[in-house]
Amino acid sequence: EIVLTQSPGTLSLSPGERATLSCRASQSVSSSYLAWYQQKPGQAPRLLIYGASSRATGIPDRFSGSGSGTDFTLTISRLEPEDFAVYYCQQYGSTSAFGQGTKVEIK
């Protein structure tokens, strides 16, 4: 079973700054079956990135994903006020699992 570890646990940044979130897998993620989600309080998660680097429909281009194998990154180029939320990575190879989440909070 692949375990995903996200870092940091909390990221304190100001609007307009760049956010870099990490997701490390305990084993190689097959075919880059890695997704990123955003979740705000009281809401269902929202798919941002799938296939490690493909943006989902309607996702702004300030969100980008990269990586392969065991190391993946979500980058938000310039934080907007609505981007402060919790972010989860997910691997979906033979089975699936989520990381524990990174909270992006206003500094």
Place this chain on the structure above:
Amino acid sequence: QVQLVQSGAEVKKPGASVKVSCKASGYTFTSYGISWVRQAPGQGLEWMGWISAYNGNTNYAQKLQGRVTMTTDTSTSTAYMELRSLRSDDTAVYYCAREVAADYWGQGTLVTVSS
């Protein structure tokens, strides 16, 4: 537009079972699978499993094997998740979502397990 509408909140006693429904609309139901994900209060997301709406094949999280059953009814475009032998740590919001890389989500169903 794609919608997944889940059944309402449930309160169950330890040892009981719960069955949550998820009615899909706005797309061809049998062309996509349905995932189930839960979230305990204040905690992260936990993937529970996936079912193919095309042929009923399932893939369950190892942790829940033997306690969970996912089914679909293609005549009504509805997916179901049944969890048995409920414990207090099964208290969570349960979500259905389209596919494994989940692009559409239901609104969530709160299941509370309490004596």
